[in-house]
Every structure is written in structure tokens, then in C-alpha cells.
Amino acid sequence: MVTSSGLTGxxxxxxxxxxxxxxxxxxxxxxxxxxxxxLNPITLVGDEAVLKPLLAQHGLDGHSSLRLFHxxxxxxxxxxxxxSLKRKKDASMFRAIELVKSGEASAVVSCGNTGALMAGGTIxxxxxxxxxxxxxxxxxxRENGHFxxxxxxxxxxxxxxxxxxxxxxxxxxARVVLGIANPRVxxxxxxxxxxxxxxxxxxTNVHLKSLGDLINYVGPTEGFQVFTDHCDVAVCDGFVGxxxxxxxxxxAHFFSATLKxxxxxxxxxxxxxxxxxxxxxxxxxxxxxxxxxxxPLLGLRGNVLKAHGSSxxxxxxxxIRAANKIIKADMLHLIEADAAVANTIIRPQQIATTPxxxxxxx
Amino acid sequence: MVTSSGLTGxxxxxxxxxxxxxxxxxxxxxxxxxxxxxLNPITLVGDEAVLKPLLAQHGLDGHSSLRLFHxxxxxxxxxxxxxSLKRKKDASMFRAIELVKSGEASAVVSCGNTGALMAGGTIxxxxxxxxxxxxxxxxxxRENGHFxxxxxxxxxxxxxxxxxxxxxxxxxxARVVLGIANPRVxxxxxxxxxxxxxxxxxxTNVHLKSLGDLINYVGPTEGFQVFTDHCDVAVCDGFVGxxxxxxxxxxAHFFSATLKxxxxxxxxxxxxxxxxxxxxxxxxxxxxxxxxxxxPLLGLRGNVLKAHGSSxxxxxxxxIRAANKIIKADMLHLIEADAAVANTIIRPQQIATTPxxxxxxx
Numbered sequence: 001m002v003t004s005s006g007l008t009g010x011x012x013x014x015x016x017x018x019x020x021x022x023x024x025x026x027x028x029x030x031x032x033x034x035x036x037x038x039l040n041p042i043t044l045v046g047d048e049a050v051l052k053p054l055l056a057q058h059g060l061d062g063h064s065s066l067r068l069f070h071x072x073x074x075x076x077x078x079x080x081x082x083x084s085l086k087r088k089k090d091a092s093m094f095r096a097i098e099l100v101k102s103g104e105a106s107a108v109v110s111c112g113n114t115g116a117l118m119a120g121g122t123i124x125x126x127x128x129x130x131x132x133x134x135x136x137x138x139x140x141x142r143e144n145g146h147f148x149x150x151x152x153x154x155x156x157x158x159x160x161x162x163x164x165x166x167x168x169x170x171x172x173x174a175r176v177v178l179g180i181a182n183p184r185v186x187x188x189x190x191x192x193x194x195x196x197x198x199x200x201x202x203x204t205n206v207h208l209k210s211l212g213d214l215i216n217y218v219g220p221t222e223g224f225q226v227f228t229d230h231c232d233v234a235v236c237d238g239f240v241g242x243x244x245x246x247x248x249x250x251x252a253h254f255f256s257a258t259l260k261x262x263x264x265x266x267x268x269x270x271x272x273x274x275x276x277x278x279x280x281x282x283x284x285x286x287x288x289x290x291x292x293x294x295x296p297l298l299g300l301r302g303n304v305l306k307a308h309g310s311s312x313x314x315x316x317x318x319x320i321r322a323a324n325k326i327i328k329a330d331m332l333h334l335i336e337a338d339a340a341v342a343n344t345i346i347r348p349q350q351i352a353t354t355p356x357x358x359x360x361x362x
Numbered sequence: 363m364v365t366s367s368g369l370t371g372x373x374x375x376x377x378x379x380x381x382x383x384x385x386x387x388x389x390x391x392x393x394x395x396x397x398x399x400x401l402n403p404i405t406l407v408g409d410e411a412v413l414k415p416l417l418a419q420h421g422l423d424g425h426s427s428l429r430l431f432h433x434x435x436x437x438x439x440x441x442x443x444x445x446s447l448k449r450k451k452d453a454s455m456f457r458a459i460e461l462v463k464s465g466e467a468s469a470v471v472s473c474g475n476t477g478a479l480m481a482g483g484t485i486x487x488x489x490x491x492x493x494x495x496x497x498x499x500x501x502x503x504r505e506n507g508h509f510x511x512x513x514x515x516x517x518x519x520x521x522x523x524x525x526x527x528x529x530x531x532x533x534x535x536a537r538v539v540l541g542i543a544n545p546r547v548x549x550x551x552x553x554x555x556x557x558x559x560x561x562x563x564x565x566t567n568v569h570l571k572s573l574g575d576l577i578n579y580v581g582p583t584e585g586f587q588v589f590t591d592h593c594d595v596a597v598c599d600g601f602v603g604x605x606x607x608x609x610x611x612x613x614a615h616f617f618s619a620t621l622k623x624x625x626x627x628x629x630x631x632x633x634x635x636x637x638x639x640x641x642x643x644x645x646x647x648x649x650x651x652x653x654x655x656x657x658p659l660l661g662l663r664g665n666v667l668k669a670h671g672s673s674x675x676x677x678x679x680x681x682i683r684a685a686n687k688i689i690k691a692d693m694l695h696l697i698e699a700d701a702a703v704a705n706t707i708i709r710p711q712q713i714a715t716t717p718x719x720x721x722x723x724x
Contacts, residue, residue, distance in 0.1 A: 199519065224609075225612065226612045227612040228612065240602055240605060243602060244609055246586040247585040250588045251610055251613055255614065255617055258645055258649075262641035262644045263641045268638070272635060273638050276632075276633075278624075279627065282624045
């Protein structure tokens with residue numbers, strides 16, 4: 001099916017990754033096919049012998065919008081990314097990425113090994129014209145909504161230009177998945193009064209201020225502002241972003257576990273907890289990152305979405321939905337256009353070497 | 363009073379800083395004097411006209427263990443650190459630091475402007491022999507106890523040697539205030555499989571592995587391990603550490619506010635919350651950073667402790683107690699001795715230029 005923008009929601013799903021394995025991925029695909037009929041086709045990539053019985057269970061045998069693509073190998077969480085690219089050429093994750101490269105799919109969704117997905121995506125798809133490095137974008141709940149943390153771990157040795165590109169990438173993603181027309185961009189930094197942050201931050205701050213209407217830059221964002229309604233896109237390098245993201249998950253888990261153990265400490269508290277259990281459920285739902293399901297690896301010549309390893313079928317389905325939104329918005333072309341303008345400002349001397357994407361298929 | 367180790371608990375307290383102002387600081391000093399009689403003297407530094415009535419209120423007039431040191435100026439939260447060093451020479455914070463420099467006090471405690479305290483401490487006291495940069499150490503609650511985050515914001519452009527020194531500084535502080543004989547040191551990094559982290563982390567990892575028995579190095583610590591019982595000293599640079607610390611405070615606040623609003627959403631939940639209020643109080647207490655009160659700026663030729671701007675009298679009192687423990691443990695000399703050994707390993711070519719501290723006063 002061709003959508004109004006001329007872009008079809010053709011998504012390749014790596015069926016073999018994730019802590020819950022193929023049964024959960026197939027269940028997610030079944031949900032996606034029933035909720036989003038415009039997805040056509042979803043290509044499920046993985047071991048036929050494993051997947052065929054699961055498809056039968058869900059009544060998906062011969063479904064007109066579903067295609068099965070056999071891949072004999074599986075990337076495990078223990079596989080090292082670069083060696084696995086050479087040693088497991090027929091891995092479902094890499095075959096799914098190749099479907100995007102060949103144009104047979106417009107996006108790949110995987111809840112497998114993050115490092116392998118980043119390496120495979122980057123090496124097989126390459127970056128968009130004008131973008132040097134990909135960045136991982138995570139959606140985080142905060143006061144009055146959500147914000148996008150970019151880069152959540154793809155590029156731990158970022159330069160100022162990369163962070164400026166992250167601001168563009170994050171802004172486009174915020175428009176598509178958060179529906180914010182003019183997302184506020186903040187630069188994560190620290191609160192020392194004399195020359196905030198470090199040399200990387202100072203240089204990035206200059207770039208971001210120079211970008212004019214390309215982004216809605218609200219300036220430096222300090223740690224204490226992160227979970228307030230201060231910015232919609234929080235820009236940082238992949239080292240800082242990954243430590244922040246993972247430590248937040250660790251803190252949320254510690255907080256919940258401590259609360260739970262205190263509530264179980266005596267019968268009175270337990271009784272109270274039962275009465276107010278709706279509040280705890282609502283809190284859990286509010287803090288749940290599964291609403292948006294996937295973290296895209298942005299800046300590549302193709303759409304790559306990473307769902308959390310522990311994703312439920314609902315989280316994977318939501319990642320498929322996010323992939324579909326990105327495709328329909330033609331986000332890659334919009335990013336490339338903005339990057340071309342941005343680069344004339346932040347690096348006027350440099351001549352682009354990567355060819356731009358072709359026009360969208362019609 | 364001279365303690366068993368020959369070191370006296372002489373502490374200078376900046377009376378004018380903190381969100382709650384001099385009344386809270388004087389109340390803290392009153393608590394400290396009654397709970398820790400070995401403190402002698404505490405020197406309260408600030409505006410006599412403000413402080414004398416407060417001392418009278420607390421019955422501290424002419425207290426034999428209390429000294430008043432007049433300083434006519436106050437560093438505000440808006441003051442810029444370096445300019446204020448020149449423009450406000452008679453500021454209570456700077457006079458208190460000078461008492462440490464002159465040997466009249468062994469430690470300074472302030473809940474004023476962090477940047478000014480770091481700049482004043484660093485410029486007036488200088489670093490210990492063998493240590494190039496100071497580091498701020500924060501004590502954070504986690505599963506089964508607490509850990510020390512170092513550097514929480516003093517040195518945002520750290521090199522690998524600085525991070526190796528942070529491991530020594532944090533280990534000594536963990537021994538003194540957490541009472542852990544052989545604290546586990548982790549290096550904060552990210553979980554990409556190919557060459558974890560970035561160039562700074564790789565170089566630091568080599569240094570930390572080379573330090574042998576000087577530290578108990580448990581290797582890289584990823585974000586998801588931070589609030590688990592994985593390490594007692596988490597080493598990072600001041601940019602990363604400050605962003606982490608402040609973002610954790612922001613997340614904890616968001617989490618609490620969301621829980622509170624959900625519990626107030628209907629009468630049933632509210633009733634339950636009243637029954638289980640003991641659990642919420644216990645959670646709040648567990649997450650409360652005031653137990654340890656102060657974050658020391660380690661690596662200087664004198665003890666400087668920063669209490670949180672919003673510190674209550676109990677938090678300030680606890681910071682005074684921590685300062686006293688550091689003094690009694692003779693931590694500065696222990697750090698200098700370890701740094702001398704460490705530097706023969708991590709930079710054998712370099713000759714020390716800073717003279718060592720004199721022997722402890724007896």
C-alpha cells in the first residue's frame with residue numbers, strides 16, 4: 001500500500017533477537033498487522049524452522065502483508081559486533097539491515113544486540129550525506145511529557161559538529177514521534193559559572209547558536225533540569241548519554257525496589273499499598289519506556305530502530321509503529337536537507353563527499 | 363583538645379552561605395558542639411552583627427569551644443567564582459579557607475556557592491604534592507549502602523592521570539566516612555563491546571590496573587550497575603559526574619512528585635497512602651543525601667567540605683562531623699603518601715614540583 005506521501009510502510013523485523021525470543025517478536029508482528037493495516041509487507045527475518053510454527057499459532061500463515069525471509073544464524077548478546085559481521089553473514093539482524101540497503105524494506109526493527117545493530121547499520125547502510133556519525137535517540141519520560149536524549153550511546157568520541165548534527169537529528173525525531181512542531185533543543189552541560197562545561201561544549205554551543213531557524217535552541221541544560229519541562233531534545237555525546245540513560249534505569253529500579261520493600265515491611269503498610277495500588281500502577285506506566293518502544297539509530301541511509309532487549313510484544317509493536325511514522329514522514333530526506341544547510345554554516349570550507357539519497361520512491 | 367592521633371578537630375564554618383542562611387548554620391554549630399565535644403574550636407566566620415544575636419539565641423555566647431571570626435562580605439549564589447575572589451576579599455567563605463591555609467583551622471565547611479568554594483579552595487590552598495587537580499566527592503545511596511561518586515564536578519576536562527588520582531582520593535574518603543577498609547573502585551564507562559568507552563577511559567583503565575594494592579580496582583562499571591552493590595567508589599571526570607549527580611536528583615524529584623500526585627488522585631489511594639505513610643517516610647530517609655551532609659573537595663592542601671545549598675541544620679552538622687573524621691584520620695597525609703607511590707607507576711618520568719605537607723601537628 002502506498003501512503004499519501006508516496007512512502008510505503010515496509011518494515012523488516014529481526015525475529016531472532018530480544019530476551020523473550022522469537023515467540024514475543026512474532027506476537028508483536030501479529031499485533032502490528034492487526035492494528036496498522038497499512039504496513040505492507042512486514043518482512044520477518046529469521047530461522048524458518050523456528051518461525052513457521054509460531055506464525056501458524058498466530059494464524060499468520062500466508063498473510064498477504066507478511067513475508068518470511070530465511071536467515072540461518074542468530075546474533076547473541078555475547079557476540080562481539082565487528083567480528084560477528086564477518087563470522088555471521090547470514091544472521092537475521094544483518095539480513096534485515098540488508099533488506100533496507102537493497103530497498104526491499106524502508107526500516108529495520110530489532111531488539112537484539114545493540115552493539116551489533118549499530119555496527120551492522122553503520123557499516124552496511126553508511127551515513128546520510130552531510131552526517132558523519134550516527135546517533136542513538138532514546139525517548140525518556142519527564143514532567144509534562146517526554147524528551148529525546150541524543151546520543152544515547154552510538155558515538156562516544158563525538159566532536160562539536162557531531163553534536164550539532166545530533167541537534168538536527170533529535171529535532172526531526174521529536175517532530176515525528178512526539179508530535180512537537182518546534183522542539184526545544186538543550187545542550188547537556190554542567191553548572192560551573194566560569195565557562196560552562198568543557199571545550200567540546202563551548203564549541204558545540206557556538207555551532208548551535210549559529211544554526212538559526214534550523215533548530216529551536218534554548219541553550220545549555222544542566223542536570224537538575226533534565227526531568228523538568230525544560231527541553232524536548234537533550235543533546236550530548238554517546239559516552240555521556242549512555243551513562244546517563246543506563247544510570248537512570250538503575251536509579252529507577254533502585255527507587256522502585258526500595259519502595260516495594262518498605263511497603264512490605266509490615267501489615268499496615270501492605271494494607272495501605274493494596275488500597276493505593278492504582279497509584280503504583282500509574283507510576284509504573286508513566287515511567288515505562290515501552291510506550292515508544294524503539295530507539296532509532298539516526299543519521300544513517302536507512303531507518304534502524306533498536307527495541308530494548310527486554311521488550312514485550314507491545315514494546316516491539318510500538319517500535320514498528322515508530323518505524324512506520326518515520327517512513328511516512330520521509331524523515332531521512334528532511335534530515336539530509338537540513339544537514340546540507342547546517343554544514344554551510346558550521347563547516348563552510350568542507351565539501352560533501354557522500355552522495356545524497358535518491359528522491360523518495362513514488 | 364588533642365585527639366589520640368595528635369590531630370585536633372578545629373573546623374572553620376562559613377556562617378553566611380546556604381539557602382536557609384546564618385540561622386540554620388548557627389543552629390547546626392550548636393548541635394555539633396553538643397554532640398561532638400572534641401571539636402575545639404569551631405570558628406564561625408561571618409558578619410558579627412548578624413551572628414552575635416543568633417549565638418545568644420542558642421546560648422552560645424562565650425562558649426569555650428566556639429570562636430567568632432568577623433568577615434564583612436558574603437558570597438552569593440549569583441557571584442562568579444574567579445571575579446569574586448578579587449572583589450570580595452573579606453567574604454566569609456574566603457576568610458574561612460584562609461584559616462585553613464594559615465593553620466588556624468584544619469577544615470572548612472560551607473554550604474555556599476559551589477563554584478566559589480572550589481575556586482577559592484583551589485587557588486588559596488593549592489593541591490597536595492603529586493595531585494594536579496582537586497575532585498569533588500559525593501556520597502550516594504544505593505542498594506545495600508552508599509557509594510562515592512568522584513569527581514562530581516570540580517574538573518570537567520580531566521586527563522587519565524587525574525582520574526587515577528580520583529581513584530586514590532575516593533578510596534581514602536570511603537575508608538574514612540563509609541568505614542570500608544578496602545573499597546571497590548569502578549571506572550564509569552559505557553557498554554559497547556568493542557573497546558569500552560573512549561580514549562580517556564582506555565588510558566585510565568590501564569593506569570588503574572597498574573596501581574596494584576593501592577586501590578581495589580573492580581574494573582569498568584556501566585550505568586546499569588551504578589545503583590547496585592557493584593562498587594564503593596565510582597570514578598569519572600567532573601563533567602560526567604556533575605551531570606550524573608544533578609540528573610539523579612532531578613529524576614528522584616520527578617519520581618517522587620509523580621508518585622505523590624498519583625496517590626492524591628482519588629480518596630481510595632489517599633486512604634491507602636495514609637496507612638502506608640511509614641514506607642514513604644522510610645524511602646525519603648533512605649534517599650536523603652543529608653546523612654553525610656558534605657561533599658569534600660579532595661586533593662587540596664587542606665580539607666574543604668561543601669554542604670548542599672539547601673542543607674538543614676542536621677545536614678550541616680553532619681558535614682562538620684565528616685570534616686572531623688577526615689581530620690582525625692589524617693587523610694591528607696595518607697593521600698599524599700599514596701599519590702607519591704602511584705605517580706612512580708603512572709608517570710615515572712615526571713618529577714614532583716609541589717612540596718609535601720609538613721608532618722601532622724602534635
